[in-house]
Amino acid sequence: MVTQPDMRVDLGKLVLKNPVLAASGTFGYGQEMADFCDPALLGGVVVKGLTLEPWPGNPPPRIVETSAGMLNSIGLENVGLDVFLKEKLPWLVERNVTVVANILGKTVDEYAALAQGLGKADGVAMIEINVSCPNVAAGGLAFGTSPEFTAQVVRVVVQAAEQPVMVKLTPMVSDITAVAEAAVQAGADIISLINTIPAMAVDLENRRPALKNVVGGLSGPAIKPVALRLVWEVTRAVDAPVIGGGGIMTAEDALEFLMVGARAVQVGTANFVDPRAALKILEGIEAYCKEKSIQDLSTWVGSLKID
Amino acid sequence: MGDVFIKNCQVLENRQLMEGTYLMRLRAPEIAAAAKPGQFVMVRTGSEPLEGGPLLRRPFSLHRLNSSGEISLLYRVIGVGTRIMGGVEPGRELEIMGPLGRGFDFSEAKEQSYLVAGGIGLAPMIALAEAMGDRKSKFFYGARTSKEVDVFLALIRQTPYEGELVLTSEDGLKAAKGMVTGPLAVALEEEPAQLFACGPRLMLARVAVLAREAGVRAQVSLEANMACGLGACLSCAVERASGEESGPVYSRVCFEGPVFFAEEVRW
Numbered sequence: 001m002v003t004q005p006d007m008r009v010d011l012g013k014l015v016l017k018n019p020v021l022a023a024s025g026t027f028g029y030g031q032e033m034a035d036f037c038d039p040a041l042l043g044g045v046v047v048k049g050l051t052l053e054p055w056p057g058n059p060p061p062r063i064v065e066t067s068a069g070m071l072n073s074i075g076l077e078n079v080g081l082d083v084f085l086k087e088k089l090p091w092l093v094e095r096n097v098t099v100v101a102n103i104l105g106k107t108v109d110e111y112a113a114l115a116q117g118l119g120k121a122d123g124v125a126m127i128e129i130n131v132s133c134p135n136v137a138a139g140g141l142a143f144g145t146s147p148e149f150t151a152q153v154v155r156v157v158v159q160a161a162e163q164p165v166m167v168k169l170t171p172m173v174s175d176i177t178a179v180a181e182a183a184v185q186a187g188a189d190i191i192s193l194i195n196t197i198p199a200m201a202v203d204l205e206n207r208r209p210a211l212k213n214v215v216g217g218l219s220g221p222a223i224k225p226v227a228l229r230l231v232w233e234v235t236r237a238v239d240a241p242v243i244g245g246g247g248i249m250t251a252e253d254a255l256e257f258l259m260v261g262a263r264a265v266q267v268g269t270a271n272f273v274d275p276r277a278a279l280k281i282l283e284g285i286e287a288y289c290k291e292k293s294i295q296d297l298s299t300w301v302g303s304l305k306i307d
Numbered sequence: 308m309g310d311v312f313i314k315n316c317q318v319l320e321n322r323q324l325m326e327g328t329y330l331m332r333l334r335a336p337e338i339a340a341a342a343k344p345g346q347f348v349m350v351r352t353g354s355e356p357l358e359g360g361p362l363l364r365r366p367f368s369l370h371r372l373n374s375s376g377e378i379s380l381l382y383r384v385i386g387v388g389t390r391i392m393g394g395v396e397p398g399r400e401l402e403i404m405g406p407l408g409r410g411f412d413f414s415e416a417k418e419q420s421y422l423v424a425g426g427i428g429l430a431p432m433i434a435l436a437e438a439m440g441d442r443k444s445k446f447f448y449g450a451r452t453s454k455e456v457d458v459f460l461a462l463i464r465q466t467p468y469e470g471e472l473v474l475t476s477e478d479g480l481k482a483a484k485g486m487v488t489g490p491l492a493v494a495l496e497e498e499p500a501q502l503f504a505c506g507p508r509l510m511l512a513r514v515a516v517l518a519r520e521a522g523v524r525a526q527v528s529l530e531a532n533m534a535c536g537l538g539a540c541l542s543c544a545v546e547r548a549s550g551e552e553s554g555p556v557y558s559r560v561c562f563e564g565p566v567f568f569a570e571e572v573r574w
């Protein structure tokens with residue numbers, strides 16, 4: 001007899017109903033995708049990166065498709081903390097969505113202020129610190145490439161926040177375990193990775209960069225092998241739970257990340273290819289568990305065999 | 308948003324009208340019933356149901372909508388996605404998402420309207436012409452070649468459109484030589500009328516100026532690189548003519564557009 005597999009994810013201070021989250025910036029504020037993907041069915045929705053004040057974002061063109069992936073230089077266009085709390089969050093809370101707020105500050109103080117503002121809000125399950133956005137001049141990557149700066153940001157956010165704190169790492173470092181360890185020592189509850197990889201494309205005909213911002217972040221299937229390796233390294237280096245992502249398009253991709261050691265996954269670019277992708281991945285994982293008689297998905301986590 | 312669908316739609320016809328320009332007819336009852344002129348669909352050209360191909364869906368205006376559950380796309384082959392589309396045999400299915408975005412608002416179009424199209428920007432303007440019914444209008448079409456003029460005439464004659472046709476072509480064969488905005492400017496001087504337009508960005512920018520000078524409103528259909536088509540990713544930004552000191556403000560072509568009032572856009 002096939003029983004319903006236990007898909008819950010224990011993240012320490014928080015238990016997710018299942019291991020599939022929508023990645024920040026690829027799912028709007030949840031509502032945009034709701035015609036095709038009920039956000040309440042997902043393990044969580046990481047909303048578009050938030051800043052204290054609204055940000056306009058970068059001039060277009062902001063995206064371009066590349067081999068097995070895409071570049072984006074959205075530039076963190078977002079409504080800002082206040083509008084998020086007043087106009088976007090209630091819709092998510094009403095529907096019982098597990099909301100993860102992705103935050104980005106230009107300074108350490110701004111990160112703290114964001115965490116404080118979100119701490120008071122009912123319905124934000126977790127905070128994801130974005131120290132890895134390649135598309136902003138200040139903050140983001142500038143913090144994430146240094147273990148010390150990362151730790152500084154984590155410390156103030158952990159202090160100000162009421163919720164569990166997750167840190168999203170950039171792949172743009174020579175030793176990711178150093179950044180991960182610094183983040184955990186500074187109090188981070190969870191590590192997520194990877195953010196996009198800074199990259200470039202040119203328009204030969206026009207002799208122009210394909211993006212107005214010249215460079216952008218690479219995402220999609222092209223980055224999956226890079227992400228898998230980094231997730232593997234981080235899960236071996238820290239005890240804190242890890243949420244992995246980068247190029248996940250199918251349930252098989254997600255199962256690979258889990259096998260390598262991630263407890264949950266973030267699905268990003270796949271949502272553009274098909275707004276039902278995150279749900280399909282979730283269903284696929286469940287079907288796989290049934291087929292392989294995996295009763296508790298957590299036993300699959302980190303089950304990679306290395307001879 | 309309302310009714311948006313993702314459907315596997317059977318290709319009924321996929322015909323080359325001239326070098327690099329195709330007309331695709333698809334069976335898409337739900338989309339056809341929900342769509343308005345100026346709205347668009349996103350076509351999946353990669354992975355299942357077709358093998359290989361690119362990642363992101365490609366946006367196309369609805370070129371014809373009819374009550375018998377069909378839609379048509381009029382498209383030009385540009386790169387990998389449209390090349391794949393050009394090779395799709397009738398009988399196969401394509402996964403289509405739509406209808407998307409905000410279309411033309413022609414509820415106020417009573418006295419006289421000018422429909423303006425340049426090049427492949429013709430696609431949504433035929434749907435609009437068809438929907439105008441017996442409202443008074445003129446159709447201005449700017450072609451590059453005389454072949455394009457022939458294609459236009461064949462397409463418009465399939466519709467019950469009865470308005471006057473004003474044609475230009477860059478080669479000056481079978482139509483007045485020059486840009487379509489030339490005769491449009493003359494017409495606006497003689498009889499100001501509201502404008503509906505789709506075409507190259509430069510043409511639309513000129514239309515915006517002409518509309519302002521004539522004191523009429525213009526609705527223009529814009530293009531932008533898109534990822535989600537649903538308003539989630541903020542890829543498809545167009546700068547608004549906000550007139551504020553506080554810096555640029557962007558709208559989403561896929562959501563607030565693709566049809567904008569010309570005065571809303573920073574050209």
Ligand SMILES: Cc1cc2nc3c(=O)[nH]c(=O)nc-3n(C[C@H](O)[C@H](O)[C@H](O)COP(=O)(O)OP(=O)(O)OC[C@H]3O[C@@H](n4cnc5c(N)ncnc54)[C@H](O)[C@@H]3O)c2cc1C
Pocket residue numbers: 064065347361363364365366367368369380381382383384385386387388389390427430431529530531532533565
């Ligand atoms: C709302 C809207 C309606 C459109 N309607 C039509 C139509 O009715 N007929 C038609 O022929 N074309 C139309 N286009 C343009 C059409 O989407 C592009 O020609 C097509 O995406 C090119 O894809 P490709 O893979 O062949 O080209 P590639 O150059 O290989 O595409 C690379 C990437 O750039 C994007 N891209 C390239 N050109 C454009 C463009 N002009 N606009 C937006 N994205 C682009 C592609 O979608 C893809 O993501 C429309 C675009 C928009 C935004």
Ligand SMILES: Cc1cc2nc3c(=O)[nH]c(=O)nc-3n(C[C@H](O)[C@H](O)[C@H](O)COP(=O)(O)O)c2cc1C
Pocket residue numbers: 023024025026048049050072074076102130133168194195196218219220221223245246247248266267268269270540
């Ligand atoms: C259009 C776009 C916007 C993004 N915006 C954000 C963002 O605001 N904050 C953030 O932390 N990551 C952002 N990301 C990164 C994704 O959340 C994800 O980490 C990355 O795309 C890798 O996963 P994927 O290959 O599945 O897309 C964005 C990615 C894309 C493609």
Ligand code: FES
Pocket residue numbers: 532533534535536537538539540541542543559560561562
């Ligand atoms: S294409 Fe994603 S917001 Fe317009």
